[in-house]
Amino acid sequence: MDNRPIGIFDSGVGGLSVWKEMVATLPRESIFYYGDTKNCPYGPKTTIEVQNLCTYITNFLLEQDCKMIVVACNTATSIAISSLRNSFNIPFIGIEPAIKPAALHTKTGKIGVLATLGTIKGDLFNATKSKYAENIEVIEQIGHGLVELIEAGKGETDEMEQLLKKYLSPMMAKGVDKIVLGCTHYPFISEMVLRLIENKADLINPAPAVTQQIIRVLEKNKLQASTSNEPDYKFFISGNKQNFEQFFCRAFSNFDKRTKFLEI
Numbered sequence: 001m002d003n004r005p006i007g008i009f010d011s012g013v014g015g016l017s018v019w020k021e022m023v024a025t026l027p028r029e030s031i032f033y034y035g036d037t038k039n040c041p042y043g044p045k046t047t048i049e050v051q052n053l054c055t056y057i058t059n060f061l062l063e064q065d066c067k068m069i070v071v072a073c074n075t076a077t078s079i080a081i082s083s084l085r086n087s088f089n090i091p092f093i094g095i096e097p098a099i100k101p102a103a104l105h106t107k108t109g110k111i112g113v114l115a116t117l118g119t120i121k122g123d124l125f126n127a128t129k130s131k132y133a134e135n136i137e138v139i140e141q142i143g144h145g146l147v148e149l150i151e152a153g154k155g156e157t158d159e160m161e162q163l164l165k166k167y168l169s170p171m172m173a174k175g176v177d178k179i180v181l182g183c184t185h186y187p188f189i190s191e192m193v194l195r196l197i198e199n200k201a202d203l204i205n206p207a208p209a210v211t212q213q214i215i216r217v218l219e220k221n222k223l224q225a226s227t228s229n230e231p232d233y234k235f236f237i238s239g240n241k242q243n244f245e246q247f248f249c250r251a252f253s254n255f256d257k258r259t260k261f262l263e264i
Contacts, residue, residue, distance in 0.1 A: 001226040005030035005234075006214070007066030009057045012040040012151045013247045014185030015072030018095065020252070021211040022070070023233075026218075028225040030232040032064050037239035041147040042075040043116030043183075050118065054080040058088055060236070060264075067223050070214060071095065074115060074183050078122025091217050096124055097182035098206040103133040105202075106178050110137040112171035112201070115182025117142050125182075139174055141167045143183060150185045153247055160189065164196055172197055180204045188251065233259045 008015055008022070012035050019033055034057050036042075042050055054076050061069055068091045071077045071084070077094035085092050097119060102111040111133070119125050120140050129138055146167075149160050171179060179201050181187055187205050194203065218224045225231070237244045241263040248261075 002067055002223045003030065003225045003229045004065050004067040005032045005232060006068050006070060007032050007034070007061035007064065008070040008072050009034035009036065009054075009061065009076075010073040010184055011035075011042040011076070012037045012147070012185070013188075013244055014147065014150070014183060015070075016248065016251060017184050017187040017205070018070065018072040018207045018210055021207045022214065025211045025215065028227060028229045028231060030225065030229070032061060032066055033233075033235045034061060035235060035237045035244050037151065037237055037244055039238065040151055041116065042073060043118040043142075043147065045118065047079050050076055050079045051083055054084055055087065058084055062088070062090070064234075066090075068093065068214070068217065070210070072184050072210075075118030075122070078119050078124040081124075091221060091223075093210060093214050093217060095184060095206055095210050096128060097180045098204040098209065099125075099128050099138070099180060100132040101209075102178035102180050102204050103136045106136060106176075108175045108177045109135070110139065110174055110176045112139045112141065112168075112176040112179040113182050114141050114143050114167060114179060114186060116147065117144075119182050137174070139171045139176060141171065143167060143186070146189070147183065147185045150188055151243065151247075153243065153250070155189050156192070161192060161196070164189070164192060168193065168196055172200065177201050178204055181206075231257070233257060235259065235261045236264050237261060238264060
């Protein structure tokens with residue numbers, strides 16, 4: 001048994017979509033979350049910038065005695081997870097657009113991917129697409145501006161709706177029946193997406209699959225927390241923590257466990 005916390009990080013609030021699955025599936029695990037709101041979004045940044053930020057955050061989480069690190073950001077996974085695994089002797093779990101299940105289950109042979117620029121141009125994304133969607137038409141759309149609106153608490157605004165209409169209409173016109181949410185921020189606007197597409201396509205959120213991989217790696221490395229462990233939840237915020245904390249309270253209003261929000 002190992003009661004040390006699991007570390008998880010994202011450029012901002014997006015990784016909370018993964019955190020939510022982890023809390024539900026791993027009720028005895030302590031989880032320390034790093035939200036890099038100061039440097040959000042990661043999508044437009046260069047490879048070197050993203051790698052440097054990920055290295056800094058990993059060192060920080062290791063200082064908090066984390067036993068495993070979840071890279072809950074598609075862009076960071078695509079760009080930096082290989083270098084992180086080569087540099088640190090600790091298990092890393094990444095996240096990437098769920099092209100494989102979308103490609104396996106499409107009936108029209110056409111899937112949509114809504115993701116950031118950093119993810120779509122990344123080697124990991126393109127390798128996965130080549131491997132699993134060779135005979136599938138993949139309609140890619142960069143979600144310019146979506147992360148910024150979500151971070152600002154504007155996920156239910158007319159501005160968000162207009163952007164989504166612009167991004168989703170070409171996909172639906174081509175007959176996609178699966179839409180991959182290729183950024184951990186995007187599940188927080190899934191209700192609006194489904195309304196705009198009139199439920200004519202399924203949304204694919206990779207967070208549940210990521211959590212199952214976390215469980216497998218914990219078991220393989222004998223890192224599970226004890227059944228009597230009282231979990232500790234901490235949130236380290238690199239920018240102003242107020243927006244992050246407000247977003248959390250809106251998204252998880254029924255979450256009654258004690259949490260700590262720390263601005264660093």
